[in-house]
Amino acid sequence: MDSSSLPTEPQQTNIRVIPFAVALPPEVSGPRALDVSGVVGTLTLLGDKSVMVWFGLGQVQAKEESNTSETAVVGKALQRPMGPLLLAMPRSRYQGAFGSETPITKLIGHEQEDTELLAGKMASRLTQRVQKAVFVSCDLEPAANGSLNQKLQQTVAALAEREVYRILQTS
Numbered sequence: 001m002d003s004s005s006l007p008t009e010p011q012q013t014n015i016r017v018i019p020f021a022v023a024l025p026p027e028v029s030g031p032r033a034l035d036v037s038g039v040v041g042t043l044t045l046l047g048d049k050s051v052m053v054w055f056g057l058g059q060v061q062a063k064e065e066s067n068t069s070e071t072a073v074v075g076k077a078l079q080r081p082m083g084p085l086l087l088a089m090p091r092s093r094y095q096g097a098f099g100s101e102t103p104i105t106k107l108i109g110h111e112q113e114d115t116e117l118l119a120g121k122m123a124s125r126l127t128q129r130v131q132k133a134v135f136v137s138c139d140l141e142p143a144a145n146g147s148l149n150q151k152l153q154q155t156v157a158a159l160a161e162r163e164v165y166r167i168l169q170t171s
Contacts (some may be wrong), residue, residue, distance in 0.1 A: 004031070007025060011136075014045075014046075014047045014048070015044065015045065015046055016044070016045040016046070016122070016168055016171075017042055017043075017044050017045075017148065018043045018044075018045070018171070019040070019041070019042050020040070020041055020042070020043060020055075020160075020163050020164070020167060021038055021039065021041075021058070021060045021164050022039045022059075022060065022160065022162075023037060023038040023060045024038045024155070024156075024159070025155075027164070032066065036047075037059055037060045037061075038057075038058065038060030038159075039055055039057065039058070039059075039060070039156050039159045040055065040056060040057070040059075040158045041053065041054050041055030041056065041058070041138075041160055041163075041164075042055075043164050043167050045171060048132075049132055049133060050132050050133035050134065050135065051130070051132055051133075051135070051164075052134075052135040052136075052137075053105045053122070053123075053125075053126070053134065053135065053136045053137070053138075053160070053164050054083075054137045054138065055138050055139075055156075055157075055160040055164075056083070056138060056140065057139070057140065057156065063091055079112050079171065082092070082108070082137050082139065083110055083115060083119070083138050083139035084106065084108055084109060084110035084115055084119050085106075085107040085108040085119075085135060085136070085137040086103045086105070086106050086107065086119045086120045086123050086135070086136050086137075087104065087105050087117065087133065087134070087135050087136075088102050088103065088123035088124045088126070088127040088133070088134050088136075089102070089103045089127065089133050090102070090127050090128070090131045090132060090133065091103070091167035101124075102124040102127050104120050104123060104124055106120070106136075108137070108163065114150060114153060115138060115140050115153070117138050118138065118140070118153060118154065118157045119136040119137065119138050119157075120136070121157075122138075122157055122161050123135070123136040125161065126161065126164065126165065126168075129165060130165075130168050133170075137158065137161070140153050140156060140157075
């Protein structure tokens with residue numbers, strides 16, 4: 001191997017991690033015993049071809065920005081495992097040949113099928129909207145022996161998806 005073919009400067013990576021938090025609406029009753037008040041997560045931009053989303057339940061609090069009139073929210077996730085990981089890919093060729101379904105694959109499974117289903121649907125919708133590969137992982141179990149009701153899971157996922165899409169539009 002020729003030494004002239006080796007890179008002389010370190011490669012710059014184009015990875016950005018953007019944390020987000022969304023407060024649960026007052027009419028939605030969450031697991032108050034764990035002091036859960038909203039959805040927290042991270043959006044990782046992996047170059048310009050793919051994104052990874054992780055979200056779960058956590059503590060959310062308002063934070064006043066000193067240089068703007070807007071109120072931002074910050075949060076802290078519960079100390080829990082990652083959850084299922086699903087990947088959706090945009091269709092680049094043969095868009096009408098195999099139907100309109102977005103290809104999705106499960107990379108890491110989870111015992112709760114509802115959680116996998118929510119993550120897969122979120123990945124599919126985001127992929128269709130942003131035309132990038134989207135990885136989605138979520139943890140929606142507040143305690144080892146308890147589970148969220150389905151309506152609350154769907155609300156949490158919808159809030160996370162809306163916030164992620166908003167961030168992707170402005171990034």
